[in-house]
Amino acid sequence: MRRVAAGDPVLSPAVTRQLMAQAADSGREERADRAQRARQRITLLAEREREVAIAVGHGRSNAEIAAALHLSVATVKTQVSRILARFDFNNRVQIALLVHDAGLLDDGDGAGPS
Numbered sequence: 001m002r003r004v005a006a007g008d009p010v011l012s013p014a015v016t017r018q019l020m021a022q023a024a025d026s027g028r029e030e031r032a033d034r035a036q037r038a039r040q041r042i043t044l045l046a047e048r049e050r051e052v053a054i055a056v057g058h059g060r061s062n063a064e065i066a067a068a069l070h071l072s073v074a075t076v077k078t079q080v081s082r083i084l085a086r087f088d089f090n091n092r093v094q095i096a097l098l099v100h101d102a103g104l105l106d107d108g109d110g111a112g113p114s
Contacts, residue, residue, distance in 0.1 A: 038101035044086060050104075052079040056092050057099035 045053060048069075055065040062076045069076070083095055099105060 034101050035103060038098050039103070041087060041098060042102045042104065045083065049079050049083055049086075052076060053083055053095050053099050054104050056080065056083075057096040057105050059096070 042050060042053070051069055052065055055068065060068070062073050062080070065071070066073045066076045071079075080092065080095070083089070084091075087094070087098065089095060089098075
């Protein structure tokens with residue numbers, strides 16, 4: 001009551017719960033939409049590009065990706081460059097965010113085939 005008397009805004013617990021539920025629902029829809037768009041974009045990648053993208057998403061260096069996928073470092077660099085160009089990305093972080101949003105980072109070490 002003192003807060004009300006002081007002019008501070010006060011919400012009842014029921015209203016607070018309702019607002020929190022509404023905010024959670026709107027965030028869930030946004031995340032679902034972002035995940036769907038990311039999965040659609042991932043389908044544009046060739047299988048090897050997808051493997052490289054997932055490894056980038058796991059924070060692997062070009063050398064680590066090359067060793068895990070039995071490629072040369074130059075080939076990995078080429079694959080990363082192709083992915084960046086295909087999606088008009090500026091850096092590897094954007095690749096990592098794409099594979100994260102698509103839900104592709106749950107597959108173990110992220111360096112091998114998925």
